[in-house]
Amino acid sequence: MTYRKAMKSCALALGTAVLATAAMAQDGPIKVGVILPMSGGGAYVGEGIYAGVDLAVKQVNEAGGVLGRPLQVLLRDEQLRPDVSTAAMRELITLEGVQHFIGPATSATSLANSQIAREEKVVNISPSAKTEALTAGDNLHDYIFQLAPTTDVDGVRTVEVLRGMGTESICFTGFDYAYTHDWFAAIRANMGDITEAGEFLVPMNATDFSATITQLLSSDCDTIVGTQYGGSFIAFVKQATPFGLFESKKVLWGSNTGDHAVAAALGAELPGGLWASAADVWYYEGEDSHAAYQQALAAHQGRKETDMWPITGYNAVKFLTAAIEAAGTTEPTAVAAALDGLTIQTPLGEITIDPETNRANSPEFYGRFEPQEGSDVARMTDLRLVR
Known part of the structure; x- marks a missing residue:
């Protein structure tokens, strides 16, 4: 076990033992900040990712939520601009108390927001940014997780x-x-x-x-x-x-x-x-789990021919909720530690986050x-x- 992995294991144990009681005492929804391009040239990407987030949140809440609490999405438009995406993240942390984020969508905005996640110690799951720089060298930290295959x-x-x-x-x-x-x-x-x-x-x-x-x-x-x-x-x-x-x-x-x-x-x-x-094509016929997901997505969007972006947001929610369940708390340090090495079942089979790189082995x-x-x-x- 490496030093970095050992320290994260300690964080998970501490978070579970010390913070679980406080987390269980909380009521109300678990807020999830979702920062995506919802206007301009990148809007179709943001709208697609959000459709997957919305579907997954709906499924989670209909099944009883996480730790007995529903998820609440707070959506912000990043406009493909790092200054806008970072301002949105700081606003959600400061005014809404958000501790868990999905997005932004692109490499430039994700790099900027990741640094805020590091400073504020909040969980940041990147559903779609591919740049290797996001989780390489000095940019890698305990709170950033990259789901898309890197460059x-x-x-x-x-x-x-x-x-x-x-x-x-x-x-x-x-x-x-x-x-x-x-x-x-x-x-x-x-x-x-x-x-x-x-x-x-x-x-x-x-x-x-x-x-x-x-x-x-x-x-x-x-x-x-x-x-x-x-x-x-x-x-x-x-x-x-x-x-x-x-x-x-x-x-x-x-x-x-x-x-x-x-x-x-x-x-x-x-x-x-x-x-x-x-990342996905609706006409793929190789997995039963993919067929079930596509059926649910088609019903959610009201059309059979869905696009690829929803699966990235869908998997991000599934990883986040699985980590919160594993940690037994919403405290971000414990949730981040639980994400390390976590494997979930997705519409395209099992995906695991590497505990050393914080990158998932997502197929394409x-x-x-x-x-x-x-x-x-x-x-x-x-x-x-x-x-």
Whole structure:
């Protein structure tokens, strides 16, 4: 047992023995701060994650709550801005007494909020941020937990896909932020004899990609690897298609672009053959638990064709509630210690948080978008669930 793990075990024992009585004496709901992008270009991500949070909270409360207390979600809009997300977190801690947080959604805002979690000693579960920096080096602390596969893991998986695509030379493009830098670095570290022909980054939330498209078309690469997401990715596709970009280059996109919501938004405009990844796809048929989850989510959202983001919020709530139950208290130091090494059953099988890295071994889908007969919405084919 390492020193860090031993100290956390002591914290769990102390929290359970000393604080459980006080926790059981409390009444009223357990407040959970949820900080997500609910407006602007990232709104569809935030709305999706929140749908999963809402479903899980509904299930938990209908089953009697946690330690006999219901969960109460306090939702705040981060607007994809670190200053806004950190202000929201401080407000919830100071004015509402919140000790447990889910979110923010992106790498930049998650890095900022994690430091507040460290200072204030409150639990912070990141459902979707992928940057390795969130839980690496000096950024790793006892209160931050990362559920999404990190960029170093994605880098290895991505290069395997690129080799299968026959890639010889790459052009990189994407938002100029932590996830992009970390993922591209991980690809470079693993790509061997695949060469790089250029990198063309754009500011966060950019919507005009004319200059970038010109640079990509004139670059000597056979494959484009990109990270723009949400509305910005949709804008990129619509602007690039008339210039034949997707006919002249192979394309692999990160940022969970395999999400069905992206395919639905683009319809027939989504380029066939585009490779992507996703945390979840509604049409996966490999797990009974996934079918049950999708049935519940479809009923909750009122539509069969759900997107991928809800599963990230859903799993975050399940981890938090399991840790509170294991700790026997809502005291955040004890809950954080209980999260270390915790394994839960999810719609895609068991997931465990590594007690040394505070990272979960969440699986991810990879596939290639192709048109579907009788539908305007493409689906990922050659679907692989990678663990």
